[in-house]
Amino acid sequence: MSARPSIAAGEPPLVRVRDLHVTFSGGARPVRAVNGVDLTVGRGETVALIGESGSGKSVTLRALLRLHPPRRTAITGQVQVAGHDVLALAARPLADYRGKVASMIFQEPLLALDPVYTVGRQITESILRHESVPAAEARQRALQLFERVRIPSPERRLDAYPHEMSGGMRQRAMIALALACRPQLLLADEPTTALDATVQIQILLLLRELQRELGLSILFVTHDIGAAIEVADRVAVMYAGRIVEEGPARDVVRHSRHPYTRALLVGRAGGQGEHAMARGSRLRTIPGSPPDLSSLPPGCAFAERCPLAQDACRATQPESVAVAPGHVARCLRTDVSESET
């Protein structure tokens, strides 16, 4: 069993997101990518945000660093990270915040790293931007970071350009870069999706180890529920810009209550009863496809595809209901989904 994160009584969570809405204008119709997300991440806690393409998971994550182009994006709600009101930060404090308090790793390190500087140079640059230390010390810290993320022959690799490294090594280098200024929050956007299976598990284990040793909080976005369960203390499932179910990883995988979560789990719980992808049997599927984010229905966005939907589901937006301690689902039919388990 993994150690529970330390959410000591009275200690405020590191991340507190309240009623976050993100709307992109610029197209023919505004696209409502995030529609009222509430989320907390405790100190030293790993939370996975999972969902399919267009569910708003990456948009939520990027809002935490305010990476969306300001001209075409309307963000409302509250984002508090370690006492900073992120949505209100002016340009200079925002630059201080990025990398120092919260930093991000991306799916494709080859695009995220600068191709014309060595990886070591990029790490020292980040340290020198945020802290007044001599260059030699920054270099020394970069070397320690490379050792920490277990890059073989770190001294030599510091002087390598991103294209000279393999995929798994680049991902480690990007993690080292993200940790350069000892942030409290690591935002990870599908960090293992582009990796091979045998490398993916290495990176997941590294994230878990870093989280444990450095006391990091991690917000991990993925479409791969298996990867999420491998690292996360808590899991939040997103659909059409809302969190539809959230709870401890164990509860969500074993006793999921939202029909959408259940559909996602099909075929992903190796040999465990109803989730198994049994050879020769048909897979349980959900018909249709996710809704158009520029014209969302008034009720539950999943109702159209849901086997349990009733008229009430289509009329109003379901509120979150607690189905177990710390486990909530945005569904009117949790009574039925329970009796099914």
Add this chain to the structure above:
Amino acid sequence: MSAAPQPPPAAGRTLLEVRGLVKHFPLKGKRIDGSPAVVRAVDGIDFQVREGETLGVVGESGCGKSTAARLLMRLIEPTAGEVVFDGMGVGSRDLPLKAFRRQVQMVFQDSYSSLNPRLTIEDSIAFAPRVHGTPARESVERARDLLARVGLEPRRYAERYPHELSGGQRQRVNIARALALQPRVVILDEATSALDKSVEAQVLNLLLDLKDAFGLTYVFISHDLHVVRYISDRVMVMYLGQVAELGPCESLFHEPRHPYTRALLASMPTMDPDRRTEEAPLAGDPPNPINPPSGCRFHTRCAFAEPVCASRPPTLGSGYGGHPVSCLMHEPGSGHSAARAGA
């Protein structure tokens, strides 16, 4: 979980046979010893596809699985080796390429780039039959029929263009197009990998239905072991351009014999927060196929490697019984301490 003995997959006759297939892609420049530098994408593979089965192909990036698929379709010329379809050499006088391609079709990963953006999906599907001599009206009729078969109402969708469809719908169109020539074999190269899980399940169900309805044979290439296990009768594991292991699906997943297959299976997420993986089964990345390791290509990452593994390449064989594996531990008299001496 009871390991009920699975009946062996229907032993159809060999429909597609691959013998000694090699593909080297030339690179600019030379190696240190002066020989031309090449990427050894596929480096001597032999396997058979039986009629009516689904052969799953798994492996990591750079293992040559997609190159193998393109060689099967003869989208690229092999450096050496041959593909035999139904007893006839592909590209020989008995079986010219055009005739072969009527019988073997392919579905790619990227549903968008594999459709012509300027053709309606109906025209895309009817295109190949027209090229192969079917009258225009009949081709369109067949296209509409196929659209209905893959779950896209022809009256609603036939006139649409690829960009007007979702990824899952486009992949249905690609499947319909692959079936338009009434092929016997369909090669699916990561055909469901780009789809969201809920859509992927729909497409997998569709593939199984179509296989029954049309008596198809599939070669299903994927990096997703869950899906391969679900859909395949036999599974081939590739590593750096070679076959590591090849066997019936259940025996390969229950009793993997090659250390690489075992590591690959152990790398799958456990889906159980109480039994998380504590140690990575393999360290490092797959080596580069430009300069693959000597001997057994897996020896640089293998926990059981001995000096002999660096010098002696294993051959794919049944060794001590069971399904074929390419590992010196399973090769009698190989010199590995886990192998029995002498044959």
